[in-house]
Amino acid sequence: MKEDAILVINEVSKYFEGLKALSKVTIEIPEKCIVGLIGPNGSGKTTLFNVITGFYPPDEGKILYKTLSGIFVDITGLNPHEVFKMGVIRTFQIPRLFPSLTVLENLLITPLNQRGESVVNSLRRSKWLREEEELVHRAVNLLKTFNRLNIASKYPSELSIGDIKLIETLRGLMTPARLYLLDEPLAGLDLHTARSLLRLIWKLNKNHGLTFLIVEHRVDLLMEIADFIYVLHNGSLLASGTPGEIINDPKVVRAYIGE
Amino acid sequence: MIDVLSFAIHWLTYFTIYAILAITLVLEAGISGITNFGKVAFFGLGAYIGAVVNTYTLLALLGYDVNTYTPFTAQGVSVLSKIAASEPIIVIMIFFMSLAISFVITGLFGRLLIYPVIRVGAGFVGFTLLSVGEILRAIYMNTHFLGGTYGMFGIPQPFTWLRSPVLSALCYLAVTFSIFLSAYILVSRIHESPLGRVLRAIRDDDVAALFLGKDVPRIKSSVFFLTSGLSGVAGALYACYVGSVNPQMFVVLVTFNVWAMIIIGGSSSPMGAVLGAALLSLVDRLLQYATPVIGGVLFSADYLRPIFIGCIMIAILVKKPMGLLPEKPPKITAGFLRKALEEIGEVNEGGCDTCD
Numbered sequence: 001m002k003e004d005a006i007l008v009i010n011e012v013s014k015y016f017e018g019l020k021a022l023s024k025v026t027i028e029i030p031e032k033c034i035v036g037l038i039g040p041n042g043s044g045k046t047t048l049f050n051v052i053t054g055f056y057p058p059d060e061g062k063i064l065y066k067t068l069s070g071i072f073v074d075i076t077g078l079n080p081h082e083v084f085k086m087g088v089i090r091t092f093q094i095p096r097l098f099p100s101l102t103v104l105e106n107l108l109i110t111p112l113n114q115r116g117e118s119v120v121n122s123l124r125r126s127k128w129l130r131e132e133e134e135l136v137h138r139a140v141n142l143l144k145t146f147n148r149l150n151i152a153s154k155y156p157s158e159l160s161i162g163d164i165k166l167i168e169t170l171r172g173l174m175t176p177a178r179l180y181l182l183d184e185p186l187a188g189l190d191l192h193t194a195r196s197l198l199r200l201i202w203k204l205n206k207n208h209g210l211t212f213l214i215v216e217h218r219v220d221l222l223m224e225i226a227d228f229i230y231v232l233h234n235g236s237l238l239a240s241g242t243p244g245e246i247i248n249d250p251k252v253v254r255a256y257i258g259e
Numbered sequence: 260m261i262d263v264l265s266f267a268i269h270w271l272t273y274f275t276i277y278a279i280l281a282i283t284l285v286l287e288a289g290i291s292g293i294t295n296f297g298k299v300a301f302f303g304l305g306a307y308i309g310a311v312v313n314t315y316t317l318l319a320l321l322g323y324d325v326n327t328y329t330p331f332t333a334q335g336v337s338v339l340s341k342i343a344a345s346e347p348i349i350v351i352m353i354f355f356m357s358l359a360i361s362f363v364i365t366g367l368f369g370r371l372l373i374y375p376v377i378r379v380g381a382g383f384v385g386f387t388l389l390s391v392g393e394i395l396r397a398i399y400m401n402t403h404f405l406g407g408t409y410g411m412f413g414i415p416q417p418f419t420w421l422r423s424p425v426l427s428a429l430c431y432l433a434v435t436f437s438i439f440l441s442a443y444i445l446v447s448r449i450h451e452s453p454l455g456r457v458l459r460a461i462r463d464d465d466v467a468a469l470f471l472g473k474d475v476p477r478i479k480s481s482v483f484f485l486t487s488g489l490s491g492v493a494g495a496l497y498a499c500y501v502g503s504v505n506p507q508m509f510v511v512l513v514t515f516n517v518w519a520m521i522i523i524g525g526s527s528s529p530m531g532a533v534l535g536a537a538l539l540s541l542v543d544r545l546l547q548y549a550t551p552v553i554g555g556v557l558f559s560a561d562y563l564r565p566i567f568i569g570c571i572m573i574a575i576l577v578k579k580p581m582g583l584l585p586e587k588p589p590k591i592t593a594g595f596l597r598k599a600l601e602e603i604g605e606v607n608e609g610g611c612d613t614c615d
Contacts, residue, residue, distance in 0.1 A: 053470060055470075079469070079474075080469045080470045081469050081470075081471075081472045081473055081474045081475070084470065084471065084472030085472055089471075090470060092467070092470075096464050096466070096467035096470075097467075098459065098460045098463040098464055098467065098468075099463055099464075100459055100462075100463055100586065101456065101459060101460060101463065101588075102588050104592065104596055105456055105459075105588065105589075105592065108453070108456060108592065109456060109457065109460050109468070109471055109473075110471055110472075112472050114453045115453075116452045116453035116454060117452075117453045117454050117457055118454065119449070119454065119481055119482070119485065121452075121454075122448060122449050122452035122453065122454035122455070123445060123448045123449070123452075125448070125452075125591075128452060128453055129591070132453065132591065132592060132595060133595045133598075133599075136592065136595040136596055136599050137595075137599050140596065140599040140600065140603070144603065149600065152596055152600075153588070153593065153596060171471075
């Protein structure tokens with residue numbers, strides 16, 4: 001096991017009835033890197049995210065996560081909210097915005113341990129007003145980066161599909177986590193917005209040392225910022241390497257395009 | 260003729276008690292998405308706790324033998340009415356104590372009850388709570404010291420010693436009104452706060468909320484502690500106001516009456532619940548008063564109640580499907596947004612076409 005890894009997925013398998021969604025996948029995510037995870041449809045990328053974040057436990061294998069103090073802890077089978085509290089934030093491939101919350105409120109949900117979220121403090125406004133104002137500022141700045149200030153008080157049902165996707169990703173980025181799992185953040189985005197998002201991810205990575213694991217089908221864009229790429233195919237690891245190595249790997253090309 | 264003043268006091272007392280139920284149901288069902296079809300379980304439990312504390316404890320405290328002077332025998336009731344008229348301090352003390360006890364026991368009961376079922380779907384939660392209401396009723400009916408099918412009477416009203424019925428009713432109204440007001444402030448504060456936002460998010464999509472770090476079962480059950488406790492207080496208030504409890508008072512219909520109130524008023528707006536409770540309790544009380552006036556020759560005006568409630572509900576659902584007062588985004592957060600936008604010199608386009 002490498003010392004600089006933040007997440008180690010060790011021989012993880014997941015079966016659905018007879019279907020092997022993941023079979024003995026071993027992946028290490030180096031800390032402070034942008035790691036891409038690619039593979040054709042049905043290769044197990046989202047299943048891997050679900051297993052890591054505790055949506056369902058793996059049938060075999062272990063998931064180890066390095067805490068702030070540098071010790072690896074076993075997070076296999078923890079509840080989703082417990083994984084989140086350890087600093088792992090995921091976004092969904094199919095956006096799951098809260099329909100009766102405005103875009104702003106959707107963004108404000110993410111920050112953890114908000115003071116006004118406890119029953120006692122919620123009754124005393126002075127306890128949470130200042131924090132709320134700061135969070136609104138953070139959300140507004142985030143929206144401003146993408147020129148989306150005009151949608152702040154709209155509801156998800158009034159947004160375009162690209163905006164929904166963008167807000168889903170931004171909701172994850174609202175609060176500093178140590179490891180982000182982004183599930184197809186670029187799908188449905190126009191090129192300009194996609195590049196702004198990539199720039200933001202790159203900045204968060206370079207300036208704040210945050211780690212990203214990104215599932216993406218727009219491989220060309222992903223290659224621009226990824227330090228390392230893993231390729232999944234039919235539930236097992238097909239290849240891994242730098243973007244340059246992956247692009248020239250005949251196995252990968254075959255998996256995507258066929259014989 | 261109807262005495263307007265006493266009618267108003269009577270209606271307002273009913274209204275405040277039912278409004279506590281409706282407001283807490285808004286927090287449970289409308290804001291947090293807990294389908295509580297067992298509202299009457301908590302209301303009834305609170306009423307029975309209130310009845311027991313205000314009779315047995317009172318009798319024991321004043322040195323009466325509780326086995327002889329049970330609150331469902333003639334001796335018991337006459338002794339209790341004597342106490343109510345002559346011992347103001349201890350009666351009032353016991354009364355407020357009974358409210359506190361109802362809150363704690365009913366709240367804990369609610370929390371215990373909801374914890375195992377909170378992880379399953381809304382339908383299961385609804386049916387579990389619905390059946391618990393019925394089971395409790397069967398238990399009251401078959402417990403001797405709770406008076407069985409006849410229930411308990413002679414529960415002393417805390418202000419009977421004032422002699423003037425209007426004055427004592429007014430004092431009682433002041434108590435129910437202040438508890439109603441605190442419940443209203445409590446629920447609307449929670450609604451406007453970040454906790455309210457989390458609750459609405461859980462209602463919309465509990466899986467996504469779980470992935471955003473919210474401990475959904477824990478949050479839901481602590482809210483449920485609060486709302487069931489308050490329903491219990493409403494029950495105790497009701498028992499002391501009516502002066503008696505019996506199992507027939509706590510049928511499923513009570514639950515759906517409260518549901519009708521919040522559906523009419525707007526299921527996720529605290530003010531809507533107050534409006535719905537005011538409207539339905541007014542119809543209810545008017546019909547009750549009208550019964551002896553119209554006379555019970557061919558039919559009792561009481562029978563009109565379900566028809567009235569049904570008609571009001573259909574009319575409102577056709578005209579305003581979200582109820583009289585639909586949910587609005589919290590003002591505080593919206594205010595911060597406006598402020599932040601002004602600071603960076605942006606006009607909030609399209610901001611207010613959505614918040615009509």
